[in-house]
Amino acid sequence: MSRLPQDLEARLTAAAPAGIEFSADTDQYGVTVAWLGLASAADLSPVANLLKELGARLSMITCTQPSAPEEEEEDEDEENEDDEAKAEAAPKETPKTFGGTPLDGTSYEIDYHFDIAGDALTIIAYVPQGGSIASLTPLFRNADWHEREMMELYAVKVTDHPDPRRLFLDASIDDAVLERLIPFSTLVNAASTKGLWERLTAAGKKGAA
Amino acid sequence: MSTHNVPETFSIPVGPLHVALEEPMYFKIDVQGETVSHIDINAGHAHRGIEYLTTKRTMYQNVVLTERICSLCSNSHPQTFAMAAEKIAGIEVPERGIYLRTVADEMKRVTSHLFNVALLVHLVGYETYFMHMMQVREIGQDMLESIFGNRQDIGAMCIGGVRYDLDDKSIAYIKGALDKIEAETKDIIKTFKTNGSILRRTKGVGVLTHADAITCGVVGPVARASGVDYDVRREAPYAAYDRLPLIVHSLTDGDVWSRAMVRLEEILTSIDLLRVCLRDLPGGPVNINDRPDIPPGQAVTRSEAPRGEVIYYLRTNDTPQPERVKWRVPTFMNWDSLRFMLQDAKVADIAMIVNSIDPCLSCTER
Numbered sequence: 202m203s204r205l206p207q208d209l210e211a212r213l214t215a216a217a218p219a220g221i222e223f224s225a226d227t228d229q230y231g232v233t234v235a236w237l238g239l240a241s242a243a244d245l246s247p248v249a250n251l252l253k254e255l256g257a258r259l260s261m262i263t264c265t266q267p268s269a270p271e272e273e274e275e276d277e278d279e280e281n282e283d284d285e286a287k288a289e290a291a292p293k294e295t296p297k298t299f300g301g302t303p304l305d306g307t308s309y310e311i312d313y314h315f316d317i318a319g320d321a322l323t324i325i326a327y328v329p330q331g332g333s334i335a336s337l338t339p340l341f342r343n344a345d346w347h348e349r350e351m352m353e354l355y356a357v358k359v360t361d362h363p364d365p366r367r368l369f370l371d372a373s374i375d376d377a378v379l380e381r382l383i384p385f386s387t388l389v390n391a392a393s394t395k396g397l398w399e400r401l402t403a404a405g406k407k408g409a410a
Numbered sequence: 411m412s413t414h415n416v417p418e419t420f421s422i423p424v425g426p427l428h429v430a431l432e433e434p435m436y437f438k439i440d441v442q443g444e445t446v447s448h449i450d451i452n453a454g455h456a457h458r459g460i461e462y463l464t465t466k467r468t469m470y471q472n473v474v475l476t477e478r479i480c481s482l483c484s485n486s487h488p489q490t491f492a493m494a495a496e497k498i499a500g501i502e503v504p505e506r507g508i509y510l511r512t513v514a515d516e517m518k519r520v521t522s523h524l525f526n527v528a529l530l531v532h533l534v535g536y537e538t539y540f541m542h543m544m545q546v547r548e549i550g551q552d553m554l555e556s557i558f559g560n561r562q563d564i565g566a567m568c569i570g571g572v573r574y575d576l577d578d579k580s581i582a583y584i585k586g587a588l589d590k591i592e593a594e595t596k597d598i599i600k601t602f603k604t605n606g607s608i609l610r611r612t613k614g615v616g617v618l619t620h621a622d623a624i625t626c627g628v629v630g631p632v633a634r635a636s637g638v639d640y641d642v643r644r645e646a647p648y649a650a651y652d653r654l655p656l657i658v659h660s661l662t663d664g665d666v667w668s669r670a671m672v673r674l675e676e677i678l679t680s681i682d683l684l685r686v687c688l689r690d691l692p693g694g695p696v697n698i699n700d701r702p703d704i705p706p707g708q709a710v711t712r713s714e715a716p717r718g719e720v721i722y723y724l725r726t727n728d729t730p731q732p733e734r735v736k737w738r739v740p741t742f743m744n745w746d747s748l749r750f751m752l753q754d755a756k757v758a759d760i761a762m763i764v765n766s767i768d769p770c771l772s773c774t775e776r
Contacts, residue, residue, distance in 0.1 A: 230651075263736040265734040314721060321646070341627065357756075369454035
């Protein structure tokens with residue numbers, strides 16, 4: 202008794218010529234949660250257009266860098282059954298998503314979570330390191346902050362964003378903070394007690410001289 | 411500012427620290443005379459990097475961490491996070507746990523809404539009534555403290571159920587407290603419908619039209635006051651909401667008064683839901699009494715926090731730590747609507763309009 206349109210999968214297939222991976226399940230409350238993997242990130246805009254027509258509300262955007270699947274292990278067996286088949290065909294190569302984006306730990310997975318009359322639909326787009334994705338802000342005004350946050354946390358490029366300023370982080374901070382290891386001492390800037398001690402003794406010597 | 415002859419354009423900063431704001435947000439407001447012509451919102455003053463931190467903690471530690479994202483929706487975060495973990499692991503929460511989750515949720519909603527509407531009365535300038543409303547809220551805060559041992563972070567949730575239980579004595583106590591809050595809230599609603607000071611300051615002020623509400627994708631009482639009849643508790647039920655007589659209140663004017671009125675009506679509904687929950691409370695365990703490993707997987711879960719829809723995305727792997735946790739709080743969606751509400755508003759109404767979205771900054775910036 203899903204509230205998603207009956208022909209949703211067919212319409213999504215038509216909107217995304219490069220191919221889709223669609224799954225949905227309904228819980229005991231009758232709420233459907235659907236997942237839509239896109240083979241090509243270029244299909245995001247036509248699919249988003251279709252959802253806009255259906256009256257969907259953009260709820261959240263998640264960006265993440267999925268870690269490379271471990272060797273000899275079946276990874277994420279629930280939602281990525283293709284991985285196994287691919288791994289059998291080419292065991293030594295970098296595993297890829299069904300659309301061909303390498304899953305080496307540097308690619309981005311961008312999830313667009315939509316609400317359609319109470320049911321949830323998540324569009325999954327993969328972008329390789331250095332790649333870019335079209336902005337949804339012209340279509341869904343509320344994508345604005347999500348995309349700005351995504352741009353400061355990761356090195357992913359969002360094209361045609363109307364206002365690509367920093368959201369939370371100061372302009373003086375390098376971007377892609379979630380892709381770098383930032384030592385706690387650097388983070389808090391008061392530095393370690395040793396650094397502080399050295400700075401103080403140096404300042405003291407200068408004062409005495 | 412002086413506007414003797416010709417109206418001039420000024421740019422005034424409101425925030426990041428400002429007497430009329432509870433939390434640090436920076437508004438750059440261009441005014442023409444006394445009228446707002448343009449606003450710019452600059453965030454980032456309370457950014458704490460909790461999203462990163464969640465990937466360094468175990469799933470069970472994260473129940474504690476997510477509760478600390480926000481104080482007023484402190485119950486909604488661990489609940490929605492736990493729901494995601496339960497979905498991935500296929501954990502079924504016992505019936506009594508499901509009802510007790512709803513009880514904790516609705517208690518927090520009552521006190522959160524009372525707090526926001528009390529602050530509105532304070533910003534209207536009706537200080538004695540503000541004191542009175544905070545006193546009413548205090549009945550609710552006492553209730554939280556007595557049942558959970560804490561006024562804000564009540565620590566009620568765990569993966570697989572809840573961490574507290576009620577007995578006949580505590581149920582009788584809660585019922586007594588609810589009776590008091592209900593009578594007072596009915597009085598407050600009467601005051602809101604008749605008091606000249608409140609009506610003059612809040613009616614027709616900070617209007618968000620239905621069309622703008624849809625465009626901005628606002629959620630919670632802000633959406634419902636603009637005629638967007640959406641409540642996660644009804645649209646995508648969780649906990650015990652599918653079997654409770656939930657009434658979703660919505661109004662059409664989209665002004666400050668409507669947002670306050672939706673919250674006040676919701677308090678009465680929450681009290682009704684609490685009474686039904688306490689009456690129908692099933693027996694049995696309150697949680698699964700186990701800490702199973704959460705297998706690899708991903709889930710999206712939603713709940714209705716006092717301010718609106720909270721959504722969690724959780725991805726787990728073979729380690730005890732989650733691979734990615736992402737959440738979006740209602741206020742994150744609602745800030746943008748201020749651009750519409752504040753357009754052509756009077757300078758004196760800015761603080762009141764900002765308060766009317768019930769903003770929560772620690773949630774927004776995490």
